[in-house]
Amino acid sequence: MMTGYRRAAVGLAALVAVTLGWGSTVRATVVNESEPNDFAAQANEIAVGDTVRATFSSTGDADWFVFEWDSTKMYYLTSIENAQGVAPDLQLFYESDTTQNILTTSVAGRNGQNNFRLSGYVPARSGRYYAKIVNAGTAAGGYRLRLVGGRTLTELQVHEPDNDYVAALRHHGLDTNGDTLVAAIYPNNDVDIYWFQATAGQTVRVFTCPVLDLDIRDTDTFMELLDPLGRVIAQNDDRGNEATSSGPRNNTFSAIEKVIPANGRYYVRVRCYYNEDAGTGPINENRPGTGEYGISLWLGTPPPKPMAFEKRPYLQNVKEDGITIMWETTQPADSKVEYGPDTTYGQVVYDSSLVKIHEVRIKGLDPQTTYHYRVLSDTLVSPDATFRTAIYVSTPFRFTVWGDSRTDTASHGRVVRQMVRWHPDIAVNTGDVVTNGDVYQQWSDEFFSPAWPLMRNTPVYVSIGNHEGNAHWFYDFFSFPPPEDYFSFNYGNAHFIILDTNKPYYPGSAQYNWLDADLKSPERRKATWTFVFFHHPPWSQQWDSPGYSGESGVRRDLVPLLEREPHVDFVFNGHTHDYERGLHNGVYYIITGGGGAALDRVKTGDWPHIAIWLSQYHFCVVDVNGNDLVFQAVSVHGTLLDSLHLHKSASGVVASQGSPATPTTFGIKKAYPNPFQGKTRLTLQLPAAGTADVLVTDVLGRVVRHLKARATTSGVTHVFWDGRDQAGRLVPAGVYFAVARWHGRQSVVKMLRIE
Numbered sequence: 001m002m003t004g005y006r007r008a009a010v011g012l013a014a015l016v017a018v019t020l021g022w023g024s025t026v027r028a029t030v031v032n033e034s035e036p037n038d039f040a041a042q043a044n045e046i047a048v049g050d051t052v053r054a055t056f057s058s059t060g061d062a063d064w065f066v067f068e069w070d071s072t073k074m075y076y077l078t079s080i081e082n083a084q085g086v087a088p089d090l091q092l093f094y095e096s097d098t099t100q101n102i103l104t105t106s107v108a109g110r111n112g113q114n115n116f117r118l119s120g121y122v123p124a125r126s127g128r129y130y131a132k133i134v135n136a137g138t139a140a141g142g143y144r145l146r147l148v149g150g151r152t153l154t155e156l157q158v159h160e161p162d163n164d165y166v167a168a169l170r171h172h173g174l175d176t177n178g179d180t181l182v183a184a185i186y187p188n189n190d191v192d193i194y195w196f197q198a199t200a201g202q203t204v205r206v207f208t209c210p211v212l213d214l215d216i217r218d219t220d221t222f223m224e225l226l227d228p229l230g231r232v233i234a235q236n237d238d239r240g241n242e243a244t245s246s247g248p249r250n251n252t253f254s255a256i257e258k259v260i261p262a263n264g265r266y267y268v269r270v271r272c273y274y275n276e277d278a279g280t281g282p283i284n285e286n287r288p289g290t291g292e293y294g295i296s297l298w299l300g301t302p303p304p305k306p307m308a309f310e311k312r313p314y315l316q317n318v319k320e321d322g323i324t325i326m327w328e329t330t331q332p333a334d335s336k337v338e339y340g341p342d343t344t345y346g347q348v349v350y351d352s353s354l355v356k357i358h359e360v361r362i363k364g365l366d367p368q369t370t371y372h373y374r375v376l377s378d379t380l381v382s383p384d385a386t387f388r389t390a391i392y393v394s395t396p397f398r399f400t401v402w403g404d405s406r407t408d409t410a411s412h413g414r415v416v417r418q419m420v421r422w423h424p425d426i427a428v429n430t431g432d433v434v435t436n437g438d439v440y441q442q443w444s445d446e447f448f449s450p451a452w453p454l455m456r457n458t459p460v461y462v463s464i465g466n467h468e469g470n471a472h473w474f475y476d477f478f479s480f481p482p483p484e485d486y487f488s489f490n491y492g493n494a495h496f497i498i499l500d501t502n503k504p505y506y507p508g509s510a511q512y513n514w515l516d517a518d519l520k521s522p523e524r525r526k527a528t529w530t531f532v533f534f535h536h537p538p539w540s541q542q543w544d545s546p547g548y549s550g551e552s553g554v555r556r557d558l559v560p561l562l563e564r565e566p567h568v569d570f571v572f573n574g575h576t577h578d579y580e581r582g583l584h585n586g587v588y589y590i591i592t593g594g595g596g597a598a599l600d601r602v603k604t605g606d607w608p609h610i611a612i613w614l615s616q617y618h619f620c621v622v623d624v625n626g627n628d629l630v631f632q633a634v635s636v637h638g639t640l641l642d643s644l645h646l647h648k649s650a651s652g653v654v655a656s657q658g659s660p661a662t663p664t665t666f667g668i669k670k671a672y673p674n675p676f677q678g679k680t681r682l683t684l685q686l687p688a689a690g691t692a693d694v695l696v697t698d699v700l701g702r703v704v705r706h707l708k709a710r711a712t713t714s715g716v717t718h719v720f721w722d723g724r725d726q727a728g729r730l731v732p733a734g735v736y737f738a739v740a741r742w743h744g745r746q747s748v749v750k751m752l753r754i755e
Contacts, residue, residue, distance in 0.1 A: 085139025219291030403430030403574030405595030412596030431465025
């Protein structure tokens, strides 16, 4: 619902410390926590507009705060800027009972970087409320508590109704000059509809953004652009990752950029992402259905950007006699590549066509040869870089694999920098390189910028993920063999297959028939090794949202094809944000989804053939030398997580003598019985003799019991939990997690204790 308040155009910056049209003033004050405040009776008094500097003295420490809330107003209570290892969690109490938490769900971790977020909250009754902030993390340290909002529901509903097209037309259309309109979604399942007139060929840029005293995660909007017939022609959920004072965080507001296809009246529909009518419920404190936002629309021809590299030069589709070099400029320009055996270059490929996305194919090269190159467009000249053409069949080579690199650009950048140190000949990403493939800017911010140190000297291939959404940008920015989302190629003595599990792959589909033929092809038959890459894994051991343990369709349709003799050697997947390795019917299945997205840590699968699963940012390294192969999983810190040494002979593939594959295996295999009443047995696989710590935690991450699993040799060991805490008291029935830790590695299993 719209308000009557407008401000000048602000882009994506929040409007702060302004006076609203109805007389309220946004208050912004930074105050310090006053200790002791460990109990409700010692609670610090705070007010709307306060940001409190606070400190946890230990893990499990609790700080109490008290404030006045009005049942006719909307509020936001969040934690920000927490120290490393600190994880604030919120419990909320009404003044009449400071023992009964009135929140029905946990809001921990919703604000990024282990911070909590209670947003768009309208209290059930007026009065004094107590906030108990508990440190559910692993270390002591500081954080900030932020209380904002306080605008009345009457103010927020001044321009209702606008929930349908007829009602929307009674209001003035959106300004098309970039002015920002302050708005709000209330009550739950509310939808706001706006309209504007546009002409074919115009570019519309419309976005929601934080306004007044709000933050980039205070409201989770979902926005759609509809044509004059009411058909959705574009949509967006989140704007993507942004740098903030709390570290990289996902901006949960929305943005759409679209070229208008025809003259007419267009509509913008805004709702909260969590909307039961749209099928994204249920709504609760963890999944809020209300919140304030600003909406801004710009229509016309964007002002020109100065000539610069939007995406610096990167390598694609290498062959023994050629390679593709791509880059993007902010303005249309010509395309020129200079190349040669040294920095004098000496050879040129030139295209006078004025384009922004440049794609130059260099042909007639010598196999297994290093060349220097640089690109020139208009006045731009790139720094010198090198590439090597594809190798001879008999030459040893190395490739790296990583995936799910979206969202956290800092972690993605660290993974890439570690990969560069290994000097791979080629690299493959298993997909989800951006949060939303339709958002142009994310391709630079989340993928090409952090990956450029690798891509400038190493050809990179990508198997498309679900977050790319089959967006045209995928096909614009990459140059792969047709049809580009699934294809194959040979490198050295290996055959590489890239698949698209977003598109049909069932028997009889175009992709299935192509794969069936490719596996029988002469190119595949003359290769010693076969590697397959696609995004969705057939099996998955971990997933933070319950219910996912892999793709049943992949298990049903693709796995039998890949395991058909002569079966492929390795299958690499992403989607699950961790590292996993399993062996099934002679095929090694690797999940390498630790490239930058938030890690999955909850064990949801129980696949006996998966030997190892780790929640760590990482990448994989594969060295091929004739019939010998060395596989390694390497952490973002450069430490070895897992490895395999394989040798292929006429009788099959066997592990070399002394293979570290078994010694590096670690994890909780299962809890049995589960659910349980008396006690449950935890089965662990330890990589060597020693002791593993097993922490039993509640759903808030608080440690209730510390166990030890000991083994005199590598292999399986057991430890029992009797349902009691460290003091010997029986814990309440509910969900608990067993977290096993071994020399920096971690494995988690979910347990349910029943009465």
